[in-house]
Amino acid sequence: MDIALLFFILVGVVLLNQNPHIKFEEINNPVPTSTPDSTPTPTPTPTPKPLTFAEMNSLYGPCVRVPTLMYHRVQSKEAAVANKQEKISVFTDVFKSQMEYLKGKGYNTITMNDLINFFDAGIPVPAKSVLLTFDDGYQDFYTDAYPILSGLGFKSTVFIPTGLIQNPGYLTWDEISGMNGSVLFANHTWSHKSVATGETVMQKEILTADNQLSDHGLNSPKIFAYPYGPDSVPAENYLNSLNYKAAFTTQIGNILCKKQRLSLPRVRVGNSPLSNYGF
Ligand SMILES: [Zn+2]
Numbered sequence: 538m539d540i541a542l543l544f545f546i547l548v549g550v551v552l553l554n555q556n557p558h559i560k561f562e563e564i565n566n567p568v569p570t571s572t573p574d575s576t577p578t579p580t581p582t583p584t585p586k587p588l589t590f591a592e593m594n595s596l597y598g599p600c601v602r603v604p605t606l607m608y609h610r611v612q613s614k615e616a617a618v619a620n621k622q623e624k625i626s627v628f629t630d631v632f633k634s635q636m637e638y639l640k641g642k643g644y645n646t647i648t649m650n651d652l653i654n655f656f657d658a659g660i661p662v663p664a665k666s667v668l669l670t671f672d673d674g675y676q677d678f679y680t681d682a683y684p685i686l687s688g689l690g691f692k693s694t695v696f697i698p699t700g701l702i703q704n705p706g707y708l709t710w711d712e713i714s715g716m717n718g719s720v721l722f723a724n725h726t727w728s729h730k731s732v733a734t735g736e737t738v739m740q741k742e743i744l745t746a747d748n749q750l751s752d753h754g755l756n757s758p759k760i761f762a763y764p765y766g767p768d769s770v771p772a773e774n775y776l777n778s779l780n781y782k783a784a785f786t787t788q789i790g791n792i793l794c795k796k797q798r799l800s801l802p803r804v805r806v807g808n809s810p811l812s813n814y815g816f
Contacts, residue, residue, distance in 0.1 A: 597794035604791040605668040607803040611682040669693040696725035696762035699749035723760040733767040773799040
């Protein structure tokens with residue numbers, strides 16, 4: 538009996554000692570996981586390649602290379618920072634250097650009539666021509682940009698939301714009249730609404746501004762810029778019916794083509810030297 542009891546005790550001790558050992562091994566033998574499936578090879582999408590001048594000319598021509606510089610506010614850095622308008626401002630001293638750079642490099646600022654004469658009568662545009670455009674009719678065009686432009690004899694176009702004129706921070710009709718001639722004031726809707734919207738609003742926005750410009754003797758030639766950029770086919774058709782000769786988007790490009798005259802690209806300029814923009 539004693540031997541049998543001793544046997545059970547021994548077996549029990551052995552089992553007790555082995556159990557933790559077995560568990561320990563189980564923990565330390567990781568179950569191999571299958572090799573993760575390889576992620577499927579993505580289908581490459583082609584990067585849209587800009588058309589060459591020759592390709593654009595055959596599709597939409599005749600075309601001309603006229604970089605159309607797009608500015609919004611021109612004000613001192615201090616004012617831009619204080620007003621939290623740095624993103625839409627070119628600082629006045631930078632703007633002055635940019636304009637002087639264009640002059641020094643022999644660029645001409647042409648007028649919208651020059652562009653229309655190219656489209657409609659094939660009258661060539663001189664090499665090294667640019668168009669200067671300023672959107673939104675801010676007061677700083679009068680105080681900061683215009684003195685620099687007129688000092689250099691530069692022509693420009695200001696796109697005004699006519700309903701906002703006379704508001705604080707915007708041009709006044711008197712200032713506009715005073716600058717009219719070397720500056721073309723053109724349609725940028727009545728209340729600065731995108732015209733990629735319902736037909737009624739689109740027509741009201743364009744027509745109200747058209748009438749207000751005409752009332753101030755300013756609407757010739759008729760030129761338009763799309764607020765916020767987006768164009769729409771109904772807006773183009775409507776502009777065409779009102780005898781608009783050109784309309785500008787915020788699409789990037791510097792080739793202006795007759796068949797795209799109501800959807801023309803521009804070059805958005807910031808606070809870098811114009812040499813960074815290919816000038
Ligand atoms: Zn605008």
